[in-house]
Amino acid sequence: MLVFWPEPLDQVTPLVSGDYGQRDIPGMTSRVSFSQYRLEAEIEKYRAECQWDKIPSLVEQLAAAHFHVDDDYGTLLLAESLLEECLLENVSLLRSSTPLTDHTHPKLARAKANLNNVLSRGHLEPKYFNEALLLMAKVHYAQGRFRDSQGMCARAGIEELMRDERPLYHLRLLAEAFVIKGLSLDHQAMSAASRVRLSERDEECLSCYLRALVTPSTKMAKTSVSSPPLEMEPGYFLQAALQSGYLSLLHKGHLAQGTQQLRLVMRVVESRSSQGFRKTVAKRLAEVLLGSVSEDSYWSPVTPPPSVWLSKEGGSHSQPKDLVYPSIRHPQRYSTDGSFCPQDVVEEAVLLLLITESMASADAVLSLAPEHKESRESSVEDASSTYDLLSIGMARRGQYAMLSECLERAMKFSFNEFHLWYQLGLSLMASGKSVAAVSVLKECAKMRPQDSTLKLLAAKICINQLRMLDEAEALAQSVVDMAEGAGESLPRAYLAVGLCCSLRASDAVLKAERDELNQRALGELQKAHALDPQDAHIALYLSMQLALVRQVSAAMEPLQVALALRSDELHSLHLLVLLLSAQKHEQHALDTLTLALSQHPENFNLLFTKVKLEEVVCGSAVALQTCEEMLQLWQSRYDLTRTSEADDTSSIPPPEPGYISRKPSGVHLTLPDFQETETGSQSAPSLAVSRLEAAMSEVSAVSSAHRQGPAYIWTTLERIWLQAGD
C-alpha cells in the first residue's frame, strides 16, 4: 500500500472541477507540514482499511495539532466513521432494503447532521467535498430515499472522479458510489411508470454495477500486494459493489458474461480480506456452471466466451473498464502457466467447490454452546450448500468415494444435521464402504425414526454386501413394525425380512432350524407379495423360496407373475429354466434358456446352466461346444481389456469391464435342489475341487503377475475350464 501513499495530494485535486479549490489550495499547500502529512497518511490508511474505530482518536490528534482548523475535515471523518459503523451494525436491514430511521439509529442521525453541516458550510476543499457528497448519498440510500441518493451521486460527478490513480479509500468510495447509484436506480425502477425509461434505466444500472465491480477488484489486488496485517471486514456496500456486476448480469440472463465476470473475480489473487467474498463467488460460479452450462457448451476459464453465446445474449456489456479506467492497473491474477486449468465443466465446478469447502469447513463453528447457535447454524448452512453442489458435481462423474471423504470432513460440525449425515451415508453406500455406510445410516435412522427408507437402505447393505443377516433382519423388522407408517416401503420391508430368513436358512446347520427359517421366509414373502402383487422382485423371490422348499409347481405361479411384470428379467428366466429342468422338462428348459440367452447373451451363469442341460439333453459334444464358446466369450470380454491394460502405461487406470463394475456382488444363492436334476455328475464336486485347486496353482504360477484383475474374472475362467473338463 505504501506504493500509493507518497503521491502528493495536491497533484490530484486540481482534476476535480469546482470553484472551492481555487480558494483553498494555496493556503493548504503552504501549511502542509511533515507531521500533518503523516497524520493524513495514517487517516487515509485507516479509511482504506475501514478501521472506523481508530478514526475518532485521530481526529482528536488533528484538532490538537491545529490541522484543518478552518475546514470541516474532522467533521467529515467523524461523520464517515459514525455512518460506517452504523451500516456495519445493520447489514441485515440493508439487505432487506428496510429504511433506517433517524431515531432508531442515533449514529446515523449524527452522521447525517454532521454531513449536512459540512455540505451547507462548503468549507471543504473539493476532493473532500465530493467525499461528503458520496457519504450523503449513502445516508440517503440507507434511509430509503433513492432519488436523493441518486441526486447526490450525480452532484458528485462520479464519472469524473476516476481519472487518475487515487488513494485506496477513494476507490472504495467510488465503487460504493457506483453501486449505490445502481441500486438507487434499481429501486426507483420499481415505481417508474414508463416502460421505455425502465429499460434505459436497466442499462444504466448494469453499467453502474459493472463499473462498481471493476473498481474494488482492483482494490482487492492492491490490498493483497501490500498485505495489510489486519482483518478487514468488507461492509455492505463494498460487498454489494463486488457482487452487483455478476449478479445483475445473471439476473438478466446474460449467462456467459456473468460467468466470465465471476471467473475474473475468482482469478484475482486472494487476500485475507477477500476470503469470505471469494467463498461466495466460488460457490456462485460453481452453481452457475453446474446448473446452466453443459459439457458441450463449456469454454475454458482462460479464454473469452464463445461468440455464439455472446451474440445469443444480445451484445456485450462488458469491458467498460477499458473506457473508464485507463490508468488503473489490472488486478493481479493467478498465473495460468504450469497450473491446473479445468478442461471440463465438472472439473471447474469441483475445483471451485473444493476451494470453497476448505474455507467453509475452516469457518465452521464447532461449539454447541447455545450462545453460538446462530453462527453455528449459519456456518452449517453455508457448508451444507457447498456439499450439496459438490455432491451434484461429483456424482456426475461417479466420484462417490472422494465425495464420501469430503462429507466425512463435514461431520465434525454436523452434529445432528440430518441432511449431511444422510448424504454421507448415501455416498459411503455408493462408494462401497459398506460398514461405515451401515453405521451412518443407522445413526440417521435414530435422528428420523419415522423414515423407513433409512433402515431399508442399511438393511440392503447388510444383506448384499456384509451378510449381516441378523442386523438386516432387525432393521427390516423395525420397518415392518411400523405397519401403516412405513407406507409404500412396507412390502419391501417384508421382502427384506423374508430374504434374511431365507439366507439364514441356507446357512443353518441344523435341519430343524433350517426348516423353520424357510417357513418363516415363505410367510414373510407371501405377505410382501400380497401387499404388492405388482412387484416383480417380490414375486421372483417368493417363487424362489417356494423352489427352495421344494414346492416346485407352486413356485411356478408367482414366477409367472414376475415374468408377466418383467418378461426379460434375468433371474426370473434363470429360475424358470431351473424349475423346468427340475420337473424333467429338459427340452423345454433348454428352449427357455435359449430365449433367456438371447436377452442376456453374456451371462456366464446362464451359460453354465446351458452346459449342464446340454449334457443331459444333447450329449457332451454339444456341451463341450458351449464351453468353447464360453471361453471365447471370456477372452473377448476380459482379455481385451487386459492386454490394453498391459500396453497402457499412462496414468489412466484401466477401465473395469462394464459387466463387472455394473454388477455389485449380488445375493448368491445356491439352489440345493439342482443336484437332483443333474443326473450324471454327482461326484463332480469332489473331483471339481481337486481340479480347481490344481488349476488355481497352475494359473497362479503362470500368471501371478497378471492376477491383479478382479478375482471374479479368474474364478469364472476356472469354472469354465472345470466345466469343460467334466
Next chain:
Amino acid sequence: MLAMDQGVVEEWLSEFKTLPETAISSYATSLKEKGSLVPALYRVIRENYSDLLEPVCHQLFEFYRSGEPRLQRFTLQFLPELLWSYLSVGAGRDLHCSGCIEALLLGIYNLEIVDKDGQSKVLTFTVPSLSKPSVYHEPSTIGSLALTEGALANHGLSRVVYSGPYFQRETFTAQNRFEVLTFLLLCYNAALSYMSTTSLQSLCQLSSRVCICGYPRQQLRRYKGINTRMMVTSEFLVQLITGIHFALYNGESDLGSKALDDVLYRAQLELYPEALLVGNAIKSSIQGAALKSNKEGTRSIQVEITPTAPRISRNAVTSLSIRGHRWKRHETEENSVDSTDLSPAGTIPEISITGVGGERLGVANGEALRSRTEGEALGVAAEVGADPRGQQEGGSTFRDPSPRFLPARLRLPSHGLPQSRHNPAPLPPGKPRDAVDLGSPDELMEIAEEDEGFCRRAAAEGGGGGGVGGSGSPPTVVISNSCGASSPAPTSGKAAGKSQRRLLVGKSKEKEKEKEREREGLTAPDPRKLGGAGGRAMSENTEQLSLKRLTLTSSQSVPKSTTLSLSRTASSVFSRSFEQVSNVLAIATGNQGHRAPSPTPNSNHAPELNRYSVCSLQEEGLGYLAGRAEHTSPTPHHKQPSPSISVHLAPDL
C-alpha cells in the same frame, strides 16, 4: 395428425435428400426458422402408429450421421421423447412398431461411442486437487487443514474414467438396454445448453412417467397412460436427474421439481443410493435458493453477505481456531518430551479449564482433543501390539526396526511409517521422522496435521508392526502404555492402558513428586529407568496387558466383537473419516461418560464436556457397529459359494 403437420414433415423429409454437401451448414441454420416443424415432429414421435415415424427416424439418424453439430443437436432434442416412446412401447409389450425408434437410438449410440478415428471413446475426468496450483488458487493459501486429508492421500491430479469404453450394439437386449439408454442420456446431458424448452419439458415428463408408472403415485400425477412399472437403474436415474437439474435452473422450475420429486420417490422405493444422493442434494439446494429469494424481493439483485471468518471466530470455536491452539499445545508437548518426562505433558490440567468461557473453551477443547487423539491412538497401538494373534494385516510384512529405539519420538515414527506406505511422495519409508527436532513451529504444525490425518490407522498398523516385531522392540509398548495411561483411550485400549498405568505407578512412585503435571495421579516410567530395565518390565507388562484385556472384553457390552476387531476398526474404519476433532473428542468423552469402569482422572470434568457427549453417543455407536461389522465380514461370503451352479440374484431389494 393434422394435415398441415403432415405437409410440413413431408417437406422436411424431402428437402434434405436433395441437399448438396456444401449447403448442409446453411441448412442447419435455416432449420430454426421452421417454427411448426419441431412440434409436428413431436407429434409424429408420440403417435407411434403414424406412417411417417419410420422416415422421420431415418431422417433424424441421417442428421446425426452428418456430423454437423447443429443437425446432431436437432436430433438430440427429440431424445427424451424417443426414449419415452421406446420405453412405453416396451412396457406395453407391443414391440413391433418400436423397431425404427430402436434402430435410431442404437444408431446414435453406435456413432457416439467412437471418436473420429473409430476408436472407442473413453470419457475421462481429472480430479482436481487443492495441492496443485490452479487458475483459481495457490496451494499455499489454502489452509493445511484441507490439504492433509484427501490431497495428501491422492497426491496430485489423477484422471479417472467415468464412461466407456463401450461395445458396439446391434440390438437391444435386456442386458444392454440400460447401458445404452444411460449413455444416450449422457450425450443428451452434454448438449443440454442447446436444448429447447420443449425438449426440457419432455425430459421432465419422461422422468416423471418412467418413475411413477404403475405405482400409487401415478394417481397423484393424474397420468393416464400406461400403468405398468418400468425398470430403471440407478445410473439411469442419475442421468435423468442431471437433466432435471438443468431444467430447474433454466425456466422449468415447476415441471422440474415435480419430476425431481418423482425420481426421488422411485429411488427411495428402489433404495438406490446414487440417485438419492444427487436428488437430495439438488432438492436441498433449490430449497435454499427458494428460501433466499422469498426473503428478498425478486426485482432487484440480491447481495449475499457471507458471514466473514473474523465475525464468527472471534468467540466461537471453529475448526480454524481450534487448529491454531493445537499446534501451540503440540509445541509445549515436544518440549516436555525432550525433557525427562515421557508422558504427554499436561493434558489433564488443561482439560480442567473447560467451561470457563468462549475463548478459553476453545483452547481447552483444542488441546484436550489433541492429547486425546494421541492417547487414544497409542492406547490402541499398545493393545494391538500386545495381542499375538492380532496381526492380520500390515504386521507380517512390515518391519522397521529403526524408530522403535527412539523412545521420546516414538509417537511420531509410528505415524510416519504407515503414512509413507499410503502416500508415496513425501516420506521415504522408515525415515524415523526426526523432523520433530526441527524447531520451527511451521514444521511442527505440518507434522501435527499429518498426524491427525493418519494417526488412527497408523496406530493400528504401526502397532501391528510392533507386535510382529515382537518383544524385540520393547520400547514401543512401554511408550504407548504411558501414553495410553495418560489419556483414556476408547474400548479396551483404555482399560489396558489404565492397568498398565497402575502397574507403573508402583514402580516409579518415587519420581512422582518432581512431575508437577501429574498431580492427578498419572505417571509414567522414567526414561532413565527404561533404558535399563525396559526390556524386562516390558515383557511383564505385555502379559499383564493381555490378561487384563481378556478379562475386560468378556465383560464388554458388545457381544460378538473381539478386542481385535473392535480396536482395529475403532482406529481403521474411521481413520480417514471425521478428520479429528469432534470424533475423537466424542469417543473419548463418550467412553468417559458412559463406560468408564473405574473413576478416571478427569472424570470430574465430565459435566463440562457433556455438551459433546451427545455427539459422542452417535459416534460411539459407529465405532461399535464398525467393530461388529468387521468381525463378521472377514468370512468369505463375498465369494462365489461353490463352483456348482448357483443363481445370482441381483441385489435390487
